[in-house]
Amino acid sequence: MARFCITTPIYYVNDVPHIGHAYTTIAADILARYHRMLGDDVFFLTGTDEHGKKVEQAAAAQGRTPRDLADSVHGRFRDLWRTLNISNDDFIRTTEDRHRRTVHDFWSRAKAAKDIFLGDYEGWYCTPCETFWTEKELIPESRPASELENAGTLMEGPVDPTGEISLPERQETIWRCPTCRRPTEKLRQPSYFFNLSGRWKYLVEHFEQHPDAIQPSSRRNEILAFLRGEDLRDLSISRTDFQWGIPVPDDSRHVIYVWFDALVNYLTATHYSPGREDFWPASIHLVGKDILRFHTVYWFAFLKSAGFPPPERVFAHGWWTVDGQKMSKSLGNVVDPFEVAQKYGTDPFRYFLFREVPFGQDGNYSNRLLEARINGDLANDLGNLLSRVVQVASKHFLDSRIPASTTHDPSTLGQDGTLLLVRREQVKKAYLDALGRIELQAALEAVWDLVREANGYVDRSRPWEHRGTPRGTASLLELLESLRFAGVLLQPFMPGISNRILHQILGREIFGSSSRPSEPETADLDRPYPFTKGCSIVKGAHLVERLDLASAVGSRESGGVPAAKMEQGGTLPKQAGVPTKEAKVTETTSNTITTSTITIDEFRKMDLRSATILEAEEVPGSKRLVKLKVDLGGESRQVVAGIRHVYTPAELPGKKVVLVANLAPAKIMGVESQGMVLAATDGDTLSLLSFDRDVGPGRKVK
């Protein structure tokens, strides 16, 4: 049995999950499910990266411990993976003991190889914040603050990735701290370094000799160009200016820094886990293109030093834009995967991400594009094919049962007799080739070649006109077999939809929750027409409901919500196991009220209060944000609201408003917001909710 080990990056808990995290993890899930389907011994790893300065600071700002913050964001990731039907075998957290032990051992190995030494790290230090900043994070005097706000990352990966020793001189510019905007100064701190320069030769030779080690090939060329172009600088791998991390062995003043901690997770869950030793080296590390260098240059060098073989390959995928725009928090267009999955269904979302764009390239997300895929590909082509075939078959065969005595005689079909058979063989080959090359889009395209062919075949063979005849039986068996093919081939991509296809045509499910076939012989594409051994046709609900797009007038915003309405707690994960309607429409911008219902208990979770606005001022650099100080009756709160395009700060003090008082605090453009002010929106305008009687501040709204 072949072994297959696939990993996602571990996601930094400084950020809530977004479409980029979902993309990487679903891709890994598809490949893991595919290999389980093939019968391979699979290990699929994901996790969270929980250490570092940013987490320590973010936690402090919220008055919580780093552990507490890490726990809650970690929980959000777990919820998302459940919502997206991710079949990971392990979920590692860098704060676990097992990981600390690995890192210590790994460190000792590199040290024994004389690749770790103590030196000085020179960086830009903000004394009031007690923080070192990298060049990229600093604000130069001449640069407007707004540019910085747009620098939000699109993808996972610890920020502050570069730990190189020396920074160029900056004499003309004052470099300011991104948090407090005070000038920083260049300062030295002791730091341990990794001898990256000493591994230069190994890296170049390895990547030259293993052309498949980095994919796509354009990315490999970039890494090789990087290696050949510049001398590698040794890498700072410890810090003394924060505590939240794994201490350096025998020198607890230092904490192990970013990559030397994070990358090692892949070994913790494999080589260092009893019974899983054989899963190292990993078959594939899936990463976003922004963290490719760390997963190739740094990671391969670390492994070499510590005496481990490198992963077989590292695959870098692209990024998603939203409605053609870069996704960023300040634009408020971040796509929340919970929301998309809830609104359109997990399987359609998974399908879209890998059908729309070649894996490796950048793609554009929009609700409109997703809806087009749902109606065109899933409902019209695939879903309708299933409906029409199942309908005819259930009438053709007595009591919807295909008896075990059934024989298949393609010779009754004339010149179309082997048409679908030939197409199935082509499609199978194309699909297997594509997945072998991690070309996920091509694999799905192959399946649709078969679906289209089958739809045409239904029209030409007209099986409903041959009810009860061998010819009708033969054409239906060809169609059912083609649907079985599609169902099996789609299992890794859309496990739920795949199971429902197979259930309708076989009367039972043949895949387990992890996509390992529970009936290997029935799932086997090389054993055609299992129907002839007897089965039931089960007419079920529509596979994918068509979306009614006629009412969609005007703009359809795809991502996010205005900052003031941002739901920091996120949407609740969709309840699993409800296989009726996979997709339904809700319009963020229209007035159609089609949101799912909530219970009175769910509503009561919200603490709504009357509040009086005391002060209001603009949030610098923002277009719409206003920082409010509100009175809750003895308690005052700071709240950020996106209302400046309608209300000027001057007119706000004194207004009575409705506040969501128990919303988790959040930072919006760097400003703490401890609640949310309610307003009705109508296109570009909005109206704050107020009271038509005199009500004191802090009163319950229900």
Added chain:
RNA sequence: GCCGGCGUAGCUCAAUGGUAGAGCGAGGGUCUCAUAAGCCCUAGGUCGGCCGUUCGAUCCGGCCCGCCGGCACCA
């Protein structure tokens, strides 16, 4: 500035030394088993521009323009 990639039908993209295809959208037709789905037909596109090589170039080479990515640098 250096390196790499791209620029083809309204959109997204594919292919090929002998003047180009797919999907979607749009228009027309048709069936009725089916989720007003399916199926069939319809795009006459200077294949970014110019110059070369060649009997012949969209595909080879050079230059230019535009876009994207990586690196460096400037601020």
